[in-house]
Amino acid sequence: MSKSAFAAIVGRPSSGKSTLLNALCGAKVSIVSPVPQTTRNTVRGIVNRPDGQIVFLDTPGFHISEKKFNLKLRDVVTRALADADIVVYLIDATREPGPEEEAMAAALKGIRRPLVAALNKIDHADALPERAAAFIAAKLPEARLISISALEGKGLDELMDRLIGLAPEGPAWYPGEYYTDQEPVFRIAEIIREKILRHTRQELPHAVFVDYTDSRKLGDGSLEASYDIVVERPSQKGILIGKAGSMIQKIRQESEADLEDLFDYPIHLRLQVRVDPEWRRDDKRLEKLIY
Ligand SMILES: Nc1nc2c(ncn2[C@@H]2O[C@H](COP(=O)(O)OP(=O)(O)OP(=O)(O)O)[C@@H](O)[C@H]2O)c(=O)[nH]1
Ligand SMILES: [Mg+2]
Structure with a gap:
C-alpha cells in the first residue's frame, strides 16, 4: 500500500522553508532570497517516491505584526496548517529563538498533527543546533527532532523517510511526474x-x-x-x-x-x-x- 500526505513547512521568515522545498523537489518551485517575507502564498511542491507521495506546502514566514499585509500572510500559514496531515517546523539554528520563534511555537502548540522540528542551516558556522533543540524540548516536547541543511541537502533523505513513515496510507494526490501545481x-x-x-x-x-x-x-x-x-x-x-x-x-x-x-x-x-x-x-x- 502506498502512502500520501500533505506536509506544511512553517517557520519564521528566512528560516529556509523555500530552500528546503526546492531541495526536496529537485527544482526551483518556490522563490528564495535573503530578504524576509519572500514567500507570500502557499506554494505546493510534490515529492514522489516508490513508497509514497508527499505534497509539501511552503508558506510565508510567521511574523508578528498587526499590519494588514502581514495579517494576510499569517492567514495563509493558518490555512496551510489546517490543510496539513503533517507539520514540518523549520528552525533557523543560527539565530537565537526570540519572540517571533516563541509565537511560532505557540501557534503549533496543540496542533494535533504529527510534528517534525527540523533544525536548519547546520552547515553554517553560527549554527547552534543544541540551543534550538533545547528550545523545542521546552516548547514542543512532542515534536520529533531532526538536523538538516536545506542548502547543502544534508539530512533530507532522513527527513523524507520520517515523513513517509508518518504519512497515512492512501493514493497519490498528483500524477507521478508532477513536482508542482502552480499556474x-x-x-x-x-x-x-x-x-x-x-x-x-x-x-x-x-x-x-x-x-x-x-x-x-x-x-x-x-x-x-x-x-x-x-x-x-x-x-x-x-x-x-x-x-x-x-x-x-x-x-x-x-x-x-x-x-x-x-x-x-x-x-x-x-x-x-x-x-x-x-x-x-x-x-x-x-x-x-x-x-
Ligand atoms: N547556510 C544556510 N543558508 C540557508 C539554508 N537554507 C536557507 N538558507 C538561506 O536563508 C535565506 C532565506 O532562505 P529562504 O528559503 O528564502 O527562506 P524562507 O523561510 O522561505 O523565507 P520567507 O519566504 O521569507 O519566509 C537564503 O539566503 C537562503 O540561501 C541552509 O541550510 N544553510
Ligand atoms: Mg519562502
Whole structure:
C-alpha cells in the first residue's frame, strides 16, 4: 500500500522553508532570497517516491505584526496548517529563538498533527543546533527532532523517510511526474519578483508586487508575457528602472534565463513599472495577491 500526505513547512521568515522545498523537489518551485517575507502564498511542491507521495506546502514566514499585509500572510500559514496531515517546523539554528520563534511555537502548540522540528542551516558556522533543540524540548516536547541543511541537502533523505513513515496510507494526490501545481502566470511573476528582491535595496522588497497583464503565443512557439511591476513610490520606480534602464533590463534577462529551465518554450518578458501608493492597504488587491 502506498502512502500520501500533505506536509506544511512553517517557520519564521528566512528560516529556509523555500530552500528546503526546492531541495526536496529537485527544482526551483518556490522563490528564495535573503530578504524576509519572500514567500507570500502557499506554494505546493510534490515529492514522489516508490513508497509514497508527499505534497509539501511552503508558506510565508510567521511574523508578528498587526499590519494588514502581514495579517494576510499569517492567514495563509493558518490555512496551510489546517490543510496539513503533517507539520514540518523549520528552525533557523543560527539565530537565537526570540519572540517571533516563541509565537511560532505557540501557534503549533496543540496542533494535533504529527510534528517534525527540523533544525536548519547546520552547515553554517553560527549554527547552534543544541540551543534550538533545547528550545523545542521546552516548547514542543512532542515534536520529533531532526538536523538538516536545506542548502547543502544534508539530512533530507532522513527527513523524507520520517515523513513517509508518518504519512497515512492512501493514493497519490498528483500524477507521478508532477513536482508542482502552480499556474505558469503565477510562477513567472514569482521569478520576476525573486530577481527584484535579489538586486534592489532595503526599501523595495515589501513595496513590490508583480502583476500579470497579458500574453500571446508567437509564431515560433515562444510566449510573450507582459507584467507590471507595481511599487509604492516614484523613487522606487527610479531604483527599479536603473540608469538608462539597466536595472530593469538585468531583471528581465535573469528572469528569462531562469524561465528557460522551467518551461519547454522560450518566454519573452515585457516589463513595465507602475506606481500605486496604496496597494498594500487595498483589500481588493490583497485578496487577489495573497490567497
Ligand atoms: N547556510 C544556510 N543558508 C540557508 C539554508 N537554507 C536557507 N538558507 C538561506 O536563508 C535565506 C532565506 O532562505 P529562504 O528559503 O528564502 O527562506 P524562507 O523561510 O522561505 O523565507 P520567507 O519566504 O521569507 O519566509 C537564503 O539566503 C537562503 O540561501 C541552509 O541550510 N544553510
Ligand atoms: Mg519562502
